[in-house]
Amino acid sequence: MSPWIGLALFLATLAGMELFAWAMHRWVMHGPGWFLHESHHRARTGWFEWNDLYAVIFAVPSIILIYGGVQAGWWPGSTWIGAGIAGYGAIYFGFHDVIVHQRVRHRYVPRSRYMKRIVQAHRLHHAVESKQGAVSFGFLWAAPADELKRQLKARGSSARIRTNPD
Numbered sequence: 032m033s034p035w036i037g038l039a040l041f042l043a044t045l046a047g048m049e050l051f052a053w054a055m056h057r058w059v060m061h062g063p064g065w066f067l068h069e070s071h072h073r074a075r076t077g078w079f080e081w082n083d084l085y086a087v088i089f090a091v092p093s094i095i096l097i098y099g100g101v102q103a104g105w106w107p108g109s110t111w112i113g114a115g116i117a118g119y120g121a122i123y124f125g126f127h128d129v130i131v132h133q134r135v136r137h138r139y140v141p142r143s144r145y146m147k148r149i150v151q152a153h154r155l156h157h158a159v160e161s162k163q164g165a166v167s168f169g170f171l172w173a174a175p176a177d178e179l180k181r182q183l184k185a186r187g188s189s190a191r192i193r194t195n196p197d
């Protein structure tokens with residue numbers, strides 16, 4: 032397989048994963064999977080929270096696809112797709128767990144308009160601590176803060192809007 036086709040598959044998977052993550056977060060994690068995700072909308076007490084299990088679950092297809100492509104003689108594109116899922120996981124971890132939630136201490140301050148926008152959008156997601164009523168379920172793509180605040184108001188969310196990291 033041409034590396035260019037592989038690269039295209041990798042990039043398409045990264046983009047597709049943002050859509051998939053949005054749908055999972057909106058309909059599963061704030062739906063029947065809330066019992067695990069709830070831990071992420073509360074203050075964390077130790078190193079881990081139940082919500083971390085989602086990262087383990089999403090790593091499984093990535094590992095299987097990479098293994099299949101490299102070792103099991105599957106279509107070589109499966110390796111690139113598996114790598115795209117893993118790449119999304121790494122970007123998600125860097126953005127969500129490190130930059131926004133500071134699970135690793137750092138002094139990075141978002142400066143670009145894009146970074147400010149996605150960081151603020153995820154903080155606004157955490158303004159609501161319940162299963163219902165939250166806004167902004169994406170991670171790397173987000174609506175502007177003003178739009179999200181308007182949505183929060185429209186939902187009659189009584190939650191106070193916390194914009195500081197938790």
Ligand SMILES: [Zn+2]
Pocket residue numbers: 056060061068072156165
């Ligand atoms: Zn959530």
Ligand SMILES: [Zn+2]
Pocket residue numbers: 071127132153157
């Ligand atoms: Zn979060």
